[in-house]
Structures are given as structure tokens and as C-alpha cells.
Amino acid sequence: MKIYLTGLLMLGTSYTISAHTGSPRNDTIRLSLKDAWQKAEENSRHIKINTINVDIAEAEVKDAKRERLPEIEVKGSAEKASNIPIYENGIFSKPTQHEVIHTLYRAGADFYLNIYNGNKLNLKIKENKTLQKVREIQKEQAISEIHYKTASLYLELQKTFIFRDLIQQDITDQKVQLKEIQALYKNGVVLKSDVLRIELELSKRKMTLVTIENDILIAMQKLNIILGIPDDQVVIPEAPFSQWNENTSYSDYLKLALDHSFDYHVSEQQTERSKIKLKQVKANVSPKIGMYGEFYYANPQIFLYPYNPYWYSLGIVGLKASFSISSLYHNTQKVKAAALEFEKEEEVHKDTEDKVRQQVKEAYLRYQEALEQIKVAETNVVQAKENARIIKNTYFNQTSLITELLDADIQVLQTKFELEAAKIMAQNNYYLLQNITGVL
DSSP states (O other), X not given: OHHHHHHHHHHTOOSOOOOOOSSOOTTEEEEOHHHHHHHHXXXXXXXXXXXXXXXXXXXXXXXXXHTTSOEEEEEEEEEEOOOEEEOTTOTTSOOEEEOOOOEEEEEEEEEEEEEESTTHHHHHHHHHHHHHHHHHHHHHHHHHHHHHHHHHHHHHHHHHHHHHHHHHXXXXXXXXXXHHHHHHHHTTSSOHHHHHHHHHHHHHHHHHHHXXXXXXXXXXXXXXXHHTSOTTOEEEEOOOOOOOOTTOOHHHHHHHHXXXXXXXHHHHHHHHHHHHHHHHHHTTSSOEEEEEEEEEEEESBOSSSSOBXXXXXXXXXXXXXXXXXXXXXXXXXXXXXXXXXXHHHHHHHHHHHHHHHHHHHHHHHHHHHHHHHHHHHHHHHHHHHHHHHHHHHHHXXXXXXXXXXXXXXXXXXXXXXXXXXXXXXXXXXXXXXXXXXXXX
């Protein structure tokens, strides 16, 4: 139907608009938007995946910190040794056998404590903490996105409630008007064609109502899926509401975005990671200093001469330092590559900032456009109602045609559709702006 299609086009969105009213069923639930957000969060696999990623990143930070503890190893051995043949007259002569202690035992422990390694361990911990921040931001972004998606479907459901109420009320009004025109026809005041035209338009409206009822079921299933409830569960949103702030300027939204935008801060943390990786590569050209120690029990005693078949123990502790000369030339290109990677990430971060500014600007202008459209639509509704009143009076006074009466009725219904669509669009754009700025 022309009226319904026009109303949908004025919305300017691709979502299907649906609702379901009537006698409440036992399985009917009424949800506020906050309740819908909570259910969507609880059932979102995307959020669960990001939550696990945060836990993994947290465990990796703890694991890196544990590397500050010394490496301790416990070991032991049991060995069998043969006699030592001694070739006194050359290797081709018969040797004499030198008796040795054949069974050897050894049990002990050693440790190594890293004191300095070019600050690599601290850099690794810092890198893992940066990755943890990225995962936390991505989790918050997933929550914000599921909030916006849920809000969009929820608002569409609200809007279809209104559309259905409007078309039902219009059908009722058209039935009353049909009876009036049928009475005029019986009195010979109007033609049969006028009655047929009214009946035809009434039939079109009834068909539109059927279309809306089917749209209700389709959109309700979409919302139910994201909420994690059965497809046939009847969900009724709360009464329509207007929740937006017309006083916030573009500069305010831009400041919010630079403070809270998910993409912007993920890019910021990625740049920081590249900076840390550059420091890690440079740290390859650094001395390594550590403390080591060893303590063991052994049998027999073959550490000092003369040997004897008794248990003995020995403990050793000391400092060890080393420096890789080859790192001076092996590391050159690695540093260059890491520096270029850091430079690239800086440019990516600047590019991300440009995109965030563009997204905020576009969303803000569309939001303002929807607010302005509400004002225009309100004026249009008043004018269409007044025009319909005048045309109806002139028609029943035989000074206008049935086509003019029908057009006037269509304009009233169309402007009502446009007004409600503009209100929903403004609310949708407000949530989109909040999602982009990172505060939804």
C-alpha cells in the first residue's frame, strides 16, 4: 500500500519494523530497554568470547610477573661405570684394568635468578598489560555494540506498535466515513463510484494491516534471537519514550569520542605496544647478569683426589655475566623494522582519529536532521488534519470530489507515519552517536 511504503521510506533505515499486541498470552513478557540490554548481554556469544579474552590476557600478565622468581631445578642420577683400560704399550697391546668405583649417585638442586637482561622482563610485563587493556576495551566495545543492536530492534518493535495502532484507528475512521457516504448514496446525493472508491481504500488498509502483522512476527523473532529467548515468545516493549539530549554540541560529542571511543583507544594501545616492541628489540644489545647456585649430594667422592667411596655434599653460588658480540650486527635490521612498525602504528592511530571524527560528525548531523524532521512532521500533521477537515466539509457540501477526500485522508495517515518514524529515527541516531562516542 502506498501509505505504508511511504511511511517506511521516510524512516530511512533498513530494519523491518514489527510489533505484536492484542490479548496478552501467558507467555507474553513486557520488557524495558534496560531489561533487553541485560538479557542480550547474558546471551551474547560475542561478549562471552571477549570476556574469555580478557581473562586470558590477565593470566598472561600474572605469568610474566612470575618470571621474576628464580628458576629452580631438582635433579638426580644413578650411573654405572666400567673399569678404565690403560694401554701402557700402545693401543694394540693388551691393557691393564684400573679399578674404579662402579656405582655413582648424585642428587641436588640448582637455581638461576635473572638480575638484569636489558629490562626485557619489565618490557614483557608492560606489553602484556597493554594487551590486557586492549582486550578490556574490546569487551566494552562488544557490550556497546550489542546494546545498540538491541536498541535498534527494540525501537523498531515500538514503532510497529504505533504503525499498527495508526492503521487500526484509520480503518475505524474509514468505516465510519463509509457509512456516511453509503447514507448519502441511498439518498441519491453521491454516485455509486464514490462508495466503491471508499470500499477499495478500506480494503487496501486492511491488507496493509495484514502486512504489518506479519512484519511483527518477523521482527519479534529477530529481537528474541538476540535476547536468547524462544522464537515464539511474545515480547512487548514499554510505551514509546524520547530519551535524547538536544543541548549537547558537536564539539562535546567529539571530546567524548576522543575520551571514550573504543576504536580510538584500541589504536592508542596498539601504538604503545609497537613502542614497547621497539624497546624490546633494542634491549637485545645488552649484557645479561644473573645469580646462580647449585647444591648436591654425591657418592662416590671424585671431586678431589684422592677419591673415596663416601657421600659428600657441595654448594656453589655466584654471579654470571655475558654479552653477545654478534647482537651488535644481527640486531641492526631488527631495530629498523621495529622502528618502521612503530611509525606505521602512529600513522594508523592518526587515521583512526580522523575516522572517529568523521563518524561523530556524520552521526551528529543525522541526529540533528532527525530532530528537525520531528518538528517538520509535527507541523505537517496539524496541516494535514486541517486540510482533511476542510475537504471533508466541502465534499459533503458537494463542492469537492471523492478523490480529493481520499487524498486528504491519505495525507493525514502519511504525516502521522512520518512523525512517528522521525521520533524513532531520532532515538536510534542518539544511541548510534552514543555507541560511536563509547558511552552507550
